[in-house]
Amino acid sequence: EPEVTQTPSHQVTQMGQEVILRCVPISNHLYFYWYRQILGQKVEFLVSFYNNEISEKSEIFDDQFSVERPDGSNFTLKIRSTKLEDSAMYFCASERRDSYEQYFGPGTRLTVT
């Protein structure tokens, strides 16, 4: 069964460094999402992406964040200058056109020291 994959599973970085989190969505899916979950808190929406454009972004998704679909398979989340409060589990999700079913990857745990 096709699944969403994410790399790396765990990333440790120093404050101020740039990180790129990678996701490979399910191949025939057209809608892509990033969510994050800070330890002990709710899963929060960051951004949705369709047709090579951001569809919606949350207040969390400020100028330090960007997303890209550099080729036909990868979907990336870049944090330009990480802060301690960016430490969280980051989940990628993808959805077939108009299916209303979002499938999640296993997540990348980002630790900013």
Place this chain on the structure above:
Amino acid sequence: GEDVEQSLFLSVREGDSSVINCTYTDSSSTYLYWYKQEPGAGLQLLTYIFSNMDMKQDQRLTVLLNKKDKHLSLRIADTQTGDSAIYFCAEIPMDSSYKLIFGSGTRLLVRP
């Protein structure tokens, strides 16, 4: 604003039924979901219900929706130890790009 609330913890004996409850505030929600998260794993889509339905059954899972009270429940029949996990309720508000709004999750512990 949009908000989804769940109780934090539920403990049941193996073989019993589990009922996990959720309340939401956005009456315009179109779809309501249940996701399961096992330790160290991602979010697994279990089932979902469209807001014009009252009930949906899928094998051991039954979802009940009370739109008047904005209450959603997930019933797991014949609960097994493998059902131990965190269960998240989520909604998609009408006026969004299909972003999911999650509850805080209910940790289900199944005792042998």
